[in-house]
Amino acid sequence: MRILLLTTGLKLGGAEQQVAALARQFIALGHAVAVVSLTPDCDVELPPTATVLRLDMRKTPWSMASTLWQVRDFLHAWRPDVLHAHMVHANLFARALTRIARTPPVICTAHSYREGGRLRMLAYRLTDRWASLTTHVSADGRQGMIDAGAAPPDRIVVVPNGIEIDRFRPSPELRLATRQSLGATEASILILNVGRLVPEKAQNLLLDAFSRLQSEEGLEARLLIAGEGAERDALAATINRLGLAGRATLLGVRRDVAALLNAADLFVLSSEIEGMPLVIAEALACGCPVVSTDAPGVASLLGDAGRIVPRNNAAALAAAMRAALRAGPGSPPERTARRDRIASRFSIEAVAGQWLACYARLASRATAAHVELA
Structure with missing residues (x-):
């Protein structure tokens, strides 16, 4: 099968990494894959045998129209059996593409619980019939789009994200080496958070909860936050204000998340908004205990394998972290x-x-429909 994966971008986010992981897996199974990104940056690892087209679409009518025609030409030349779009901009772009090109079945996957405001939900609703199928990575996210009127219930289904299970596995050797590189002994307590430094990830709440842990006599723990984003300066200021310098560290972008999860004694997700937080799955696959807020998509991943607390409650988060560390x-x-x-x-x-x-x-239905028309 010839599979075209269309994405808004290829930066180091969960949705982007899922596109790359799917591309690798499809190629490993013998399928041909093309990855088309509407923006030029690429921070994820794409398979070398994939056909890759990176564009530079801007938020202007001329740039959007020009990019549509570029992808139309690529589509006609590469001739995929299916077009699978990921994230809101690529989803709406793929639907618009059906108006100017003969496209294969178009699938649109939403990755965030909050895909946007009223205008984006209206755009989803008005273009719904141009897609063969819309999917969401979590049941919470699917219901959110239904409630917002973005998709009728019979036109949107749940297909979760997946992780590369062979990459995320317990490794005592990796744990020891990574802890040594972080300056931690086996007796040290390491708490880890991984995510973009943006308001919806609520790492400020995590710092508040961690500071409450530090007030306990005899608890020597370090908090490591891996990721980058617009909130970095604000989080650094919070670390100083709470007196956590030397105990809470912003690690920046890391490409060794599996190693960090092996090194950690506890993984904590503090988010307000998620789609399907794959890092929880990665933590569990590495055998790491997990504490999380009840952000959308968490319960279906974590189940009873970790502790879930209400969002925006630093005291509850600190209590769950304390209980997990004691256990x-x-x-x-x-x-x-x-x-x-x-x-x-x-x-x-x-x-x-x-x-x-x-x-x-979907490809079979499309073929049958073409036969009937002929």
Whole structure:
């Protein structure tokens, strides 16, 4: 099968990494893959045998129109069997493309619980019939789009994201080496957060909760926050204001998340908004205990394999972190159960299989429709 993956961009975000992981898995299974990005930056690892087209679309009518014609020409030359768009801008772009080109079945995947305000929801609703199918990565996100009027219930389904389970696995050797590189001993307590430094990730709340932990006598813990974003300066100021210098560290962009998760004694997600926070799946696959706020998409991933607290409640988050640290990493069977939960439901192999079955159904229907018209 010839699969075209259309994405808004290829920066180091969860949706972008999912596009890259799907491309790698599809190619490993013998399919041809093209990745088309509407913006030029690329921070994710794409398979070398993928056909890649990176564009430079701007927010002007002329640039959008020009990019539509560029992708139209690429589409006609590459001739995919299916076009799978990811993220709101690419989703609406793919639907617009159906107006000027003969396209294969078009699937639009939303990755965020909050895809945008009223205008974007209206754009989704008005263009819904131009897509063969709309999907969301979580049940919470699907219901949110239905409630906003962006998609009718019978036109949007849930297909989760997946992780590369062989990459995220427990490794005592990796744990030891990474902790040494971070200046931590085996007795040190390392708490980890991974995510973009943006308001919806609420790392300021995490710092507040961590400062409450530090007030406990005898607790020597460090908080590591991996990621980059517009809130970096504000978070650095909060660290200084709370007296956490030397105990809370902004690591910046890291490409060794599996190593960090192995090194950590606890992973904490403090988000207000998520679509499907894959980093929770990655933590569980590495056997790492997890505490999270009840952001959309968390419950379906975490289930009873970790602790979930209300959003915007630093005291509750601190209490859950305290309880998780006291409980420790759990028994070997408990750690295995965390990993098995992810491997059985959220591995990239399982998710890619769902997509390929979906592609085949839609392609078959499109072929039958063309035969009837002929």
